Amino acid sequence: MADQQTTQDTDKRRLSTREAAERLGVKPETVYAYVSRGQLTSHREPGGRGSTFDPKEVDALARRGGRREPSGSGGELTFRTGITLIDRDHCYFRGVDSAELAAHHGYEEVAEWLWTGELRRGIRFTAPQDALTAARRAVQALPAHSGQMDQLRAALIAAAAADPLRFDLSEDAVLDTARSLIPTLVDALPQQAPGPPATGPLASRLWSRLTPEPADAPSLRVLDAALVLLIDHDLASSTLAVRVAASARAHPYAIVSAGFGALDGALHGAASGLAHRLLLEVLDRGSAAAVVADHLRAGRRVPGLGHLLYPGEDPRARALFALLEDVPQAGPALRAAREVITTTARHTELHANVDLALAVLTVAAGMPAEAGETVFALARTTGWIAHALEEYAEPPLRMRPSGQYTGPRPPRPLP
Incomplete structure (x- = not known):
């Protein structure tokens, strides 16, 4: 009876970020990525020091196959690449900080x-x-x-x-x-x-x-820097598709x-368009709180926040925000973006990503979404x-994963 009561108490108690990460078998920053994609809901108590999570929701995600980190020795396909390294909230191109490259060289030079x-x-x-x-x-x-x-x-x-x-x-x-x-x-x-x-x-x-x-x-400087910063980002889904095609x-x-x-798709290249529309709505309504509340009420993630690979602020966003400070017409959109960040931070630990910074530029310059x-x-x-x-330079056709067949076992009658 005592053991049953203890289990019930554990189920009622909300999990810390570390505990949720352990149940899912991922890193803590990956938990925040699940939040940003709407796969988990976080909550922060007034005066609390961190986000908490519903254990039932965490367990349900784990049962759905919440992605586990590669073990390093398992059978997951890895690629040797000398192009991009993402490490400790920095993005490096061939060992050089991409933000430094964007600050000193134009897009064609870096390419x-x-x-x-x-x-x-x-x-x-x-x-x-x-x-x-x-x-x-x-x-x-x-x-x-x-x-x-x-x-x-x-x-x-x-x-x-x-x-x-x-x-x-x-x-x-x-x-x-x-x-x-x-x-x-x-x-x-x-x-x-x-x-x-x-x-x-x-x-x-x-x-x-x-x-x-x-x-x-100043505006051209921001656009040129954005082109440099977005040149590569390790094996994003589009880059993986490219490598498969190149292998063939x-x-x-x-x-x-x-x-x-x-x-x-809205989860990759088109994500900045969602952030663009978000900023326009904030500027139109005059308040980020109302717009963020609408997203949370509808169970939608707030565009432009959170990134799977960065527990803190996306370094590309940080570099672009600094340059946008020198663009006078970017002031209103920049303030709207910062209000979105601070408003959302009351509910979940998410930081700005490059899509939000890019949206500030596109809104300020009167560009389409x-x-x-x-x-x-x-x-x-x-x-x-x-x-x-x-x-x-690699052996051709080296990417040939095996499918795990889950259909009816043969032989079956002819339909």
Whole structure:
């Protein structure tokens, strides 16, 4: 009887973050990631020092297969990569802090360095005329309601069709393709600002495709830094798709197409669009508390907060927020973002991620909600090419997991 009473008391007592992590077999930061994705509900008592969790909800998640951390010796597929390391709230590209790279170098310089190890100051990527003409025609043929990601996909397919040598997977050929493909994608997008097409660095050309608002130096600096910071993030789902395609020796255009496919969803590339709409609603209603309350009441996660790989603030967000301080027109959106962070912190321990910082830029510059996804996709194309180059050097078709069949046992009668 005493043992039964003890068990009942344990079931009623809420779990600490550490206890919840132990039941799930994950790290404490992973527990917060489950909260950010709406898979767990956390609660903080007034004056309490940390979040608590319902043991029944934790156990239910564990039964559903709450993901366990890899054991290090188990059969999970791992990739040797020299591109990105995420460690202790920092993101490093080839051992260099990505925030430092963004502070001192432009997107094209960092892309070239990431691919070749050579830093070429002032390098500019240019689109070959044949590919650009084909890409622009493909974009113009799309329905009027097509979004920018539709336009990028059409431009990508057209550029591939215009390149008869796309199946050359030698390193020099792949690098030449990468240097021409990225500007082709940017320059194929319809220009939003009146006047002649923008020239100069890729960030300047992209700005005129994202908003009709004139570009000032601080705003361009934020956009260029965002492109650098979003170049890669270890084996995100889109990067994994890219490596699978590269393992099958798909050409670089198909590699990027695989990345675009995995990027298409609210949980990956399109997440900044949700944060963009959140900030617009906060600005419209004049209060983050009401907007956050609506999300919590509906059981929805608050966009722009929390990240599986960072227990603290996303370092990419931290870098962009610092640069946004120098953009006068970003003031209202920046204050709205900070109010969202502080309001949500009363209920759960979540920090800003890069999607929220990117949303501040897109809202402040009068860009559409989809603009953040466009920036993400173009930036990440550089990382995808870097991963493809690594995978091309590995044995082909090495990723062939076995399915665990759960259907009816054969033989079965013919239907």
